[in-house]
Amino acid sequence: MRTPDDRWAELAAAALAGELTSSEAAEFDDLRRSDTRRAEEYVALQGISGRLRQGDLTWVAPRGTDDLADRIAASIQRDDLTALSPSPSQAVTAEGARRRRRWLAPLSAAACLVLGLVIGVNSAGLFAPSPPSGPPGTLGAVEQISVVEDEGAADVHAQLVAHTWGTEAYLEATGLTVGATYELVFVGSNGEEFSAGEVLGSDVPIVCRMNAGVMREDTVRMELRGTGDVVVAHAALPSV
Known part of the structure; x- marks a missing residue:
């Protein structure tokens, strides 16, 4: 193909x-x-x-x-x-x-x-430039974050990348209910919420990239929410 x-x-x-x-x-x-x-x-x-x-x-x-x-x-x-x-x-x-x-x-x-x-x-990646590195909020740098599971048998891992157009999450998840809808949400320092999109639970590992229209320095928390906005997993984000 x-x-x-x-x-x-x-x-x-x-x-x-x-x-x-x-x-x-x-x-x-x-x-x-x-x-x-x-x-x-x-x-x-x-x-x-x-x-x-x-x-x-x-x-x-x-x-x-x-x-x-x-x-x-x-x-x-x-x-x-x-x-x-x-x-x-x-x-x-x-x-x-x-x-x-x-x-x-x-x-x-x-x-x-x-x-x-x-x-x-x-x-x-033979000729790809080395990815940027630096503290949280460095444009293009992959930021490791610690995710805490709050509900069920979910096992969730994530990384963040700051962009000029918003914040990107590399999400990996297993143990989600098959067919159920889950939303990834970033919470701003003023409590405002920004959706990064939705995924369906699967019996195979979920590996995806999700994006929200909010700058990394304006976010303090990331949540993976299930039915009824129940928080399945969350991460407190380091300040930028």
């Missing part, structure tokens, strides 16, 4: 090979503008492409993709043939031919290698 990450990998490889159509270029620009991680990833891949042109990296063949990858490969093959063909007015010397062969291999591999690397980056 194709994923958005697969499409990003294809577009990044095509951009490095100079094979984007106008519509693909617009799509690629939108992806970079909407995701700083991908924008930084592409900058790193441009560096790799440059090193490939210098011939100081090796490569392995990536998995096959659709016609976009085929167009990239076809373009590279055309460039290789042009580089190998002597001009009508000048013969290629033996030394010149050897020099061309030494450079053509990494040039031909560049886009294919980058395509394989981008696909792998999303699962391995």
Whole structure:
């Protein structure tokens, strides 16, 4: 099954090979503008492409993709043939031919290698920047919080991430009543409540990301509530 990450990998490889159509270029620009991680990833891949042109990296063949990858490969093959063909007015010397062969291999591999690397980056985080760290409220930093279970057999764990647009919770829960609705709520210092969304109890572990439109510094408590607003689990949040 194709994923958005697969499409990003294809577009990044095509951009490095100079094979984007106008519509693909617009799509690629939108992806970079909407995701700083991908924008930084592409900058790193441009560096790799440059090193490939210098011939100081090796490569392995990536998995096959659709016609976009085929167009990239076809373009590279055309460039290789042009580089190998002597001009009508000048013969290629033996030394010149050897020099061309030494450079053509990494040039031909560049886009294919980058395509394989981008696909792998999303699962391995190879070129992803190190996540921010710092005290509670640091933008982008994962904040460990202590969750207390108040009801039933629930086992709940959570982490928070402060964003410029609100607060995100990474929620993991087991032991919730199957089919029952649970709401994650942030409580502000003035008692105002902000919903981060709802989940249904399941007989398999729940792992999800939930978001509330409240700044991390304005929250003092997180609650997981069940039917009738019964607090199933809660966490007192450190002040920011």
